[in-house]
Amino acid sequence: xxxxxxxxxxxxxxxxxxxxxxxxxxxxxxxxxxxxxxxxxxxxxxxxxxxxxxxxxxxxxxxxxxxxxxxxxxxxxxxxxxxxxxxxxxxxxxxxxxxxxxxxxxxxxxxxxxxxxxxxxxxxxxxxxxxxxxxxxxxxxxxxxxxxxxxxxxxxxxxxxxxxxxxxxxxxxxxxxxxxxxxxxxxxxxxxxxxxxxxxxxxxxxxxxxxxxxxxxxxxxxxxxxxxxxxxxxxxxxxxxxxxxxxxxxxxxxxxxxxxxxxxxxxxxxxxxxxxxxxxxxxxxxxxxxxxxxxxxxxxxxxxxxxxxxxxxxxxxxxxxxxxxxxxxxxxxxxxxxxxxxxxxxxxxxxxxxxxxxxxxxxxxxxxxxxxxxxxxxxx
Amino acid sequence: xxxxxxxxxxxxxxxxxxxxxxxxxxxxxxxxxxxxxxxxxxxxxxxxxxxxxxxxxxxxxxxxxxxxxxxxxxxxxxxxxxxxxxxxxxxxxxxxxxxxxxxxxxxxxxxxxxxxxxxxxxxxxxxxxxxxxxxxxxxxxxxxxxxx
Numbered sequence: 001x002x003x004x005x006x007x008x009x010x011x012x013x014x015x016x017x018x019x020x021x022x023x024x025x026x027x028x029x030x031x032x033x034x035x036x037x038x039x040x041x042x043x044x045x046x047x048x049x050x051x052x053x054x055x056x057x058x059x060x061x062x063x064x065x066x067x068x069x070x071x072x073x074x075x076x077x078x079x080x081x082x083x084x085x086x087x088x089x090x091x092x093x094x095x096x097x098x099x100x101x102x103x104x105x106x107x108x109x110x111x112x113x114x115x116x117x118x119x120x121x122x123x124x125x126x127x128x129x130x131x132x133x134x135x136x137x138x139x140x141x142x143x144x145x146x147x148x149x150x151x152x153x154x155x156x157x158x159x160x161x162x163x164x165x166x167x168x169x170x171x172x173x174x175x176x177x178x179x180x181x182x183x184x185x186x187x188x189x190x191x192x193x194x195x196x197x198x199x200x201x202x203x204x205x206x207x208x209x210x211x212x213x214x215x216x217x218x219x220x221x222x223x224x225x226x227x228x229x230x231x232x233x234x235x236x237x238x239x240x241x242x243x244x245x246x247x248x249x250x251x252x253x254x255x256x257x258x259x260x261x262x263x264x265x266x267x268x269x270x271x272x273x274x275x276x277x278x279x280x281x282x283x284x285x286x287x288x289x290x291x292x293x294x295x296x297x298x299x300x301x302x303x304x305x306x307x308x309x310x311x312x313x314x315x316x317x318x319x320x321x322x323x324x325x326x327x328x329x330x331x332x333x334x335x336x337x338x339x340x341x342x343x344x345x346x347x348x349x350x351x352x353x354x355x356x357x358x359x360x361x362x363x364x365x366x367x368x369x370x371x372x373x374x375x376x377x378x379x380x
Numbered sequence: 381x382x383x384x385x386x387x388x389x390x391x392x393x394x395x396x397x398x399x400x401x402x403x404x405x406x407x408x409x410x411x412x413x414x415x416x417x418x419x420x421x422x423x424x425x426x427x428x429x430x431x432x433x434x435x436x437x438x439x440x441x442x443x444x445x446x447x448x449x450x451x452x453x454x455x456x457x458x459x460x461x462x463x464x465x466x467x468x469x470x471x472x473x474x475x476x477x478x479x480x481x482x483x484x485x486x487x488x489x490x491x492x493x494x495x496x497x498x499x500x501x502x503x504x505x506x507x508x509x510x511x512x513x514x515x516x517x518x519x520x521x522x523x524x525x526x527x528x
Contacts (some may be wrong), residue, residue, distance in 0.1 A: 196444035
């Protein structure tokens with residue numbers, strides 16, 4: 001067995017986005033091609049130099065890749081859809097990294113693209129029934145979690161809502177974000193109430209969009225004359241699935257295990273992280289995952305967030321893009337979009353959103369099922 | 381005759397409601413909702429999975445009043461995670477007239493009627509309440525008294 005870091009070095013050489021937005025009549029093909037062209041231009045590559053494509057998608061259609069990529073010129077390269085619920089894009093990026101690291105290709109692209117056309121839940125397909133059948137959708141799953149978190153740590157609803165205040169402030173600086181308005185605590189706490197402590201602005205918008213990331217080997221960077229100074233190294237790539245956790249919340253346990261392994265494989269500690277993009281689909285998740293990642297002690301995330309430690313310019317910038325709460329969560333694109341954000345931060349090209357001296361960054365997604373995918377990148 | 385709103389999840393003839401759980405005979409893990417096909421904890425085959433009636437009684441672990449819901453029942457209603465005395469952490473609906481339930485409260489299930497079948501029989505499901513069920517046996521009343 002090898003870790004990604006023990007194989008051939010993989011570097012991100014190009015990133016691109018189509019802004020995340022409310023569902024529209026624009027076909028996914030146009031969303032995706034926009035992001036891919038942006039990534040190609042960023043890398044200084046032509047489509048014919050891409051040797052493999054992985055498409056992170058969960059809600060659009062089976063067999064969707066080629067109908068999109070053909071608009072760049074059909075080159076006959078392998079293309080594969082990667083579905084892993086909310087972690088689909090992260091998993092597509094992981095597959096692209098693995099293929100380059102293994103030496104099968106020199107240049108690969110991961111594209112996340114989705115429209116909420118065909119949203120399905122696996123429990124239904126599995127024929128599973130529950131006393132709360134159909135009554136516990138994701139926002140109630142996380143509202144339950146919020147109630148327990150508040151009970152365990154004495155956290156207030158206002159402290160949980162403060163996550164959305166911070167992330168809306170970041171999202172307002174992100175031209176690709178779906179929600180671009182900075183929100184006050186009063187606005188975040190205002191109705192409509194959705195479930196438990198969660199109000200509308202504490203739940204991420206699920207819309208549409210696209211994100212693209214091109215990865216390459218050192219050999220390809222040299223051979224193709226790419227700008228090595230703007231490249232960012234993928235230090236580790238780890239994916240895990242839920243095990244049986246007695247007495248521990250599974251969302252937190254899965255993130256704790258996956259992040260610990262990713263940090264270990266990257267030979268860094270949580271204290272080394274400058275920028276973190278995480279699965280803040282609902283406000284309480286950010287607090288829970290900050291603690292599970294080891295960025296602070298259990299129960300300390302809310303007071304430290306209030307103290308500004310997780311702001312851009314703070315100890316570690318968390319959700320500098322605006323996160324899922326403000327940038328949005330179009331599902332397939334989300335995990336790839338996180339890599340776009342941390343690459344941009346590590347290059348020092350994030351403009352008003354730039355976290356100073358960003359050198360090491362982490363991207364984290366969870367997906368129903370449940371799975372977790374974590375990547376750690378560094379500017380060397 | 382009562383009709384179960386969720387066939388296979390509870391015994392409609394039991395009073396108070398009894399949940400239809402599963403025990404893995406290999407590793408001892410107890411499941412609700414019932415587990416089929418194979419054991420999540422140890423991978424034992426279906427032959428090792430035995431139906432186990434579970435008392436619908438436990439402690440509130442987490443709570444959420446749902447304000448937005450398309451379909452039945454109409455919002456608002458309250459969902460709880462309940463740590464059953466029998467082991468599993470389950471999700472269920474609290475009885476509608478439940479006032480100010482709190483995490484760590486002891487709860488047990490009562491039958492609520494959600495509709496009427498074609499044959500005129502009541503369609504029922506269990507809902508949890510902090511009040512002891514009126515139909516409990518003397519033995520259970522003594523046990524509940526001991527817990528409070």
